[in-house]
Amino acid sequence: MTGIIRAFIAAELPREIKKDLVSAAGVLGEGSDRIRYVSAENIHITVMFLGDVNVSLLEKIKDDIGVAAAGYKHFEVSIKGIDVFPDSRRPRVIWGKLDKGREPLRNIYRDLGKRLEYLNLKEGKMAYVPHVTVARIRYIKDIERFNRAFFGCAGKIFGRCLIKKISLFQSVLSPAGPVYRKLYDGLLKNQE
Numbered sequence: 733m734t735g736i737i738r739a740f741i742a743a744e745l746p747r748e749i750k751k752d753l754v755s756a757a758g759v760l761g762e763g764s765d766r767i768r769y770v771s772a773e774n775i776h777i778t779v780m781f782l783g784d785v786n787v788s789l790l791e792k793i794k795d796d797i798g799v800a801a802a803g804y805k806h807f808e809v810s811i812k813g814i815d816v817f818p819d820s821r822r823p824r825v826i827w828g829k830l831d832k833g834r835e836p837l838r839n840i841y842r843d844l845g846k847r848l849e850y851l852n853l854k855e856g857k858m859a860y861v862p863h864v865t866v867a868r869i870r871y872i873k874d875i876e877r878f879n880r881a882f883f884g885c886a887g888k889i890f891g892r893c894l895i896k897k898i899s900l901f902q903s904v905l906s907p908a909g910p911v912y913r914k915l916y917d918g919l920l921k922n923q924e
Contacts, residue, residue, distance in 0.1 A: 738903045739785045739915070741797060741844065742776035743837070745864065749811060749891040750775040753828050756814055756888055757866040760826060760881045766870035767826075774912050777809065777830070777864050779837060779898055780844050782851060789851070794900060794916040796847040801898050801918030804840055809833030810892035811864060814885040823872065823882070828864035828890060837862040840898060896920055 750772045761767040785793065812831035816823035830837070841860040845853070872878045900916040 734787055736784045736786055737790075738905065739782040739793075740901055740903060741779040741782065741898055742901060743779060743809070743895045743898050744776055745811075746891070746893050747772070749893065752890045753811070753814075753864060753866050756885045756890070757826050760814075760867075760878060760885070762873075762877070764873040765878070767867050767872075768870070768909070769867045770865055771909060774910065775864060775866065776901075776912075777837065777862060777895075779862075780841060780848075780853070782848070782853065785851065790900075790915065793848065793851075794918075797844070797898060797900055797916060797918035800840060800843045800847055801920050803843065803921075804836060805921045806894050806896050807833055807836040807920075808892055808894055809837075811890040813887055814866070814882065815863075816869075816882065820879050820882065821875070823869050823875075823878065825865055826867040826869065826882075828866055830862045830864075831889075832892065833895065834862045836895075 753775060754769060754772045757767075757769060782793070809830055810832040811828045813829040815827055815829050817825040817827065838860055841862075897917045897919050899914050899918070902913045902915055904911045904913065
């Protein structure tokens, strides 16, 4: 493989949690709204977006992810509630909130930011909000109706799981939406 790929690092979630997130987000929009929902198979906890990466650096990136992951033990995450970026007056992204597991993810994020400095990323230097992107919003016709539905999902519990690895993915953009291809798993340490 040669050239440039679009890449990111993420923690995967079980199918049931992903399905529940998609269902909850689906009730927020209506026919006249322009919301692009993430397909259930693409839902993940974003750890770090790398953007365009030269393929010649992939092995070094994999090594750095592996070393970073090995420095952390398995940890539990729980997803409770839905939120929006930047705020409820101008929602652009619908995302699942992590109720548990934020701190280990922040630590991994900071560690990766230092290890991957050679990529000159903005990521790793900015405040990190562990999240699960569920949809991107282009237009909401009735913001009050949207916010009533949104606040109705604010405390919903979507589930919990054990994070045992962080993974490097390639994102291939297509008219039907992105297709994610896993390139590498960085394994976290066992609890024992």
